[in-house]
Amino acid sequence: MTQLLIHTDGASRGNPGQAAYSFLVRKAGSIIKEDAGKLGIMTNNQAEYTALVHALEFALNTHPDADVIIHSDSELMVKQVQGEYKVKSEELKPLCFEARELISKMKGSVRLVHVRREQNKDADQLCNDALDDLR
Incomplete structure (x- = not known):
């Protein structure tokens, strides 16, 4: 069985403000x-x-059949998608629903893991580079 390790990151300068996303996939x-x-x-x-x-x-x-592990430094997002935290924000509800729908369509397992920012540095750098391009 194929395994994918995915690191994701999102950032906003201003919150709300100019925002960017990133992800990288390792196989x-x-x-x-x-x-x-x-x-x-x-x-x-x-x-x-x-x-x-x-x-x-x-x-x-x-890779719809892959077993996927997703690392994110967003504890809120990880716990909301897993159902441990309630999604209170109206802006996040459709995004959480979409993420859960995509997970349900995967044939392999999908596991979200909250990691420290230092363990997510490659995705963090990609995201910051995208934000820097906004200047």
Whole structure:
């Protein structure tokens, strides 16, 4: 069974402010996909969810049978998607629903793991580079 390790990140300068997302995908230790992009004005939590959705879309479209582990430094997003925290923000509800829908379509397992920012530095750098391009 194929395994993917995905790191996601989202950030907003201003919160809400100019935002960006990023994700990178590793398969057998090698990076097979990096993506980052500008999102316009939104909160950091919206950007974190958007990064997750983009990463899940990539996994579903390219490796639907894979077992996927997703690392994020957003404890709120990880716990909301897992159902441990309630989604109170109206802006986050559709994003959480979309993430859960994508997870349900994967044939392999999907596990979200909250990690410290230092353990997510590659995705963090990609996201900051995308934000720096906004200047």
